[in-house]
């Protein structure tokens with residue numbers, strides 16, 4: 001048994017406060033709420049102890065594009081994410097020809113079995129103990145190809161199509177239990193049937209890259225959709241007589257809302273608006289692409305997303321296509337938390353938008369929270385929420401920093 005005591009700890013609800021956390025066998029076995037036990041193995045006098053972050057939308061990072069990277073590349077991404085406090089993630093694939101998507105899903109499926117997370121990721125500590133700590137690969141998020149050409153964003157419009165049942169079956173077969181989340185446009189022919197079919201198979205269905213009216217989104221929710229992909233971006237917006245995807249999402253409390261919180265995809269006043277209306281339902285995502293986290297000037301100034309060239313300009317926090325279209329984030333999820341805090345969001349609430357809420361989107365009660373029974377995925381930050389130390393399944397990712405007690 002190891003124990004950690006912190007003056008400020010992010011628990012599943014309420015403000016950051018003192019707590020003592022006991023860890024055994026990769027899991028949290030007890031939490032003393034309200035008291036930092038001075039006899040704990042580690043006493044964290046400063047900073048914040050928080051649950052590991054959960055990123056539902058990672059296309060790549062650290063110079064690697066997950067759509068094409070080999071196992072070493074995936075490993076590099078998983079380790080790099082852990083260094084940013086991200087202890088679980090979904091590999092995200094954007095629209096591509098069906099055969100390529102099948103191949104990517106099969107690769108993800110094989111890697112889920114070998115990564116921390118284990119098959120199906122229902123037992124998150126499995127497969128982790130014999131390996132260096134790194135972020136758990138929870139599975140794949142397929143963003144497309146059943147998306148609206150009118151809201152393609154950076155997706156190649158030539159490969160978008162309506163959700164044909166046979167195509168859907170091929171993707172479900174290729175992904176198996178590793179296909180966890182699928183973003184589609186429910187207004188396409190066959191869209192609502194596809195939502196129902198996916199939901200029946202246990203895949204979380206998200207509305208995104210969609211020109212749907214609010215009425216259509218309501219139908220999708222009735223059929224089983226439960227998430228919105230990057231709220232505000234690449235979807236029909238709110239107007240006076242048509243709420244669109246955005247307006248509907250902000251008021252239907254059954255939906256959780258993915259938001260790219262880099263301050264560029266959604267500017268501060270709009271982020272603040274969403275927070276006021278739906279704070280407890282917002283799951284921030286990075287939508288990170290290959291150049292994210294990479295050193296600028298080395299592998300950081302250009303990249304590729306599903307075969308499309310990305311441009312990264314100095315001082316720009318996002319990757320763009322040649323025509324300027326937003327094509328993904330460069331900030332990782334820990335940055336997103338700090339962006340929310342900079343808007344005035346209380347630190348514990350901001351942290352939960354990147355841990356408890358995204359874990360709940362996938363139905364993972366045992367991830368993203370400091371509570372008995374949960375995986376011991378923990379992050380210790382400084383007072384500005386910059387990551388200092390990370391534990392995955394109770395094992396330290398980084399060696400203790402000088403000055404830490």
Ligand SMILES: [Zn+2]
Pocket residue numbers: 143153209230234
């Ligand atoms: Zn997108």
